[in-house]
Amino acid sequence: MLYSPFPPAPPQARSRPRGLWKGRGTPKHGLDLDHDLRPAKRHRSEDTSDESSNDGDYYIVECSPEPSASVSDRSDRSEMDNNDVNPETESRLEDWGNLKELFRRAAEKYESDDVTETLSLLRSVLHTCHRFLLLYQDPSILFAEPHRAPPPSISAPPPPRKKCKCKESPTAFHALLGTSLFLFGNIIAQDPSLAFPTEPSAAATYWLAALDVFETGESLPSRTSGRGCEAQEDWRMAVVWGRTLLCVADAALTLQCATPPSPPPLVLEPQWPSPAASPFAAIAMRRLPTSRRIVLTTAVPHDLLLLAVDHFTRGIFHMPHTPAAAPGGLPVPFSRSSELFTIAREVLALAERLPAAAERVRWATWADGVLQQIQSQTDVVARIRGRCWLVVGTAHVEDIEAMAEARGWGEAPESQTSGVLDSEEAEEAREGLERAVDFFERARTEVGEEQDDERRAEAEELQAFLVEGLLTLANFTKEEGKREALYQRAQLVGGDALEGMEVDDSKSY
Known part of the structure; x- marks a missing residue:
């Protein structure tokens, strides 16, 4: 308590001081050790009696708070946190590397026309992808770098957007899974007897599932939210997407032109007891609610060709003109001429039958x-x-x-x-x-x-x-x-x- 030699004055109603209290609008300055922290005298209001002694004055000391971290400091600390070794992240990266190696071997066998070995490796790829679909809502977490963004600040300006340095495309997993289904369907189309009793014997089942996978990958939150990095377009997935649509269009044309009309091999989607029972059920579980599944009996080949050409055009536009390392572990050495020739040949093969x-x-x-x-x-x-x-x-x-x-x-x-x-x-x-x-x-x-x-x-x-x-x-x-x-x-x-x-x-x- 402050000491005063005079008796306290009777309480009086204080009038509202004129003007604003400037202390409310005073910005908090950072701690500066070069300046003296002298007490600041509190000014009296106008209705204070002049007869009061100076001994009745009192002082307050206002100390500056601890300086807050700037945006650049928070960004630096976030990058340091990202460099920390996380055992769980290392395990995911190892699983992803093993899956890519398995797919690389399967694609090599497919190119060499080793059907038996190709199917064995593709079954292993589908089994592994099935497990990841059950574990992760977004399987791109397997290879995506951890990102710990600082909490947003209202007053601080947003940090500049950095150039994407991701080693994998956000759609790398879905491109791998969809391509595996596409290759599997091509083999089954040539010889349906190669399918196991527990596997669909209609090639269209694999192609339609591949289309679902591609559409799911294209609609990942990392691609649609606008908060992720500006990743490069996955032109390989666009090309395989278009080729898969050509296969579905060819199957629909064959079914519709059959004389007499043959019973459709896939009128309704097979029913599975649970997502864990089959990779097709897990793919259907992750399918977008707004997606419309293609039905062979009602599909128009010309319309499917329009969709396929849209994906081909996008893939050709982003396709590099010089050989480059294949992202996502795709095994076939890149050749732009070979890719263009394959696209044109398959489009022509379908065009001849329209x-x-x-x-x-x-x-x-x-x-x-x-x-x-x-x-x-x-x-x-x-x-x-x-x-x-x-x-x-x-x-x-x-x-x-x-x-x-x-x-x-x-x-x-x-x-x-x-x-x-x-x-x-x-x-x-x-x-x-x-x-x-x-x-x-x-x-x-x-x-x-x-x-x-x-x-x-x-x-x-x-x-x-x-x-x-x-x-x-x-x-x-x-x-x-x-x-x-x-x-x-x-x-x-x-x-x-x-x-x-x-x-x-x-x-x-």
Whole structure:
């Protein structure tokens, strides 16, 4: 208690001081040892009596609080904490490394056509991935670096966003699992008897599960929350995603074009007792609630091709132009030309089977555009490009035949039917067929004489394509001299296969 020689004054109601109390707005300064911490005298209010002695004054000392850590200090401490060795993190990284090595071996066996060993390794990969799906809501925790962000501060500005230094893409696990299902489905599609009794024998089951995995990986919180680092696009997953959609589209087309219609191998999703019973059940458990599963009986191949090309376009855009280390432990040495060739070949294989001529023209032209990006235009590339333009030309021929039949093919006077070959469709058909013949001729000149059985079979296939292109082009050529020259070239290329060939005069002008 403070001592005063005067008796205390009777209590009076204090009037509200004018102005604001400046102490409320005084900022807290950091501790400065170079300044004296002298007591500050408290000023009297205006209603205080002047008769009071100075001995009645009292003093208070205001000490500065301990300085708070800045944003950079908190960031430095966070980085130091991240460098601490965590046994659990080391164990996860070891599990992830073992899984990548297992997948690398499986992919190598797949490329070497060792079916038995490939299935054995892929089963081990799926079993391990199944275990991780049951343990972790987001399996990317296996390889993601621990991030301990400091608590957000209202007054402090946000720290600058650092460049991503992650060794793995956030979708690396889902890319590995989806690719394994894609490869497994390809093998089962060739021989369903290779599946165990407890495994689905329909290849579409594996492909549809792979699509679910890719979609789940694309919607991870680390990719959609905006709080993670700006990781590079996983172009490999985009490419395999598109290839899987092509397989599903091919299966749907086969099912819908069957005569008589065959019973669908996968109408409803198989029912599993629990997620622990099968990796397919665990994948379904992690599936997004808003995702719509593809049904083969109602799927439209053209629509699936649109989705596939979207993923191909994204993958090609982010695909490096020079060989680089494969992220995620993917084993096949990178070759941009090989990736582009595979994409174009599989799109063309599906385009050739589409029922609508306009759809065949669209996707065959798209495949040729992909092949144009390959720097080394070898005989193999020329043969595939010739097939692309053969599809374009024959598709336009179908339109011409439909027009001619509508006008009475072979029944109407020649003056009415000859105009069909002067149409725009006829010009596009001849242009496509001429380009196809040019590519086939180029491929023939680059094929050597010494060939193994595989190359010999490819040469025979190339010969059949060239003959088809020459004959079709001859049938829709108006000039008689050019038409006869094309027939002679076809006879020369086909040889004994065209002995006794009869030209359909009703379709030639």
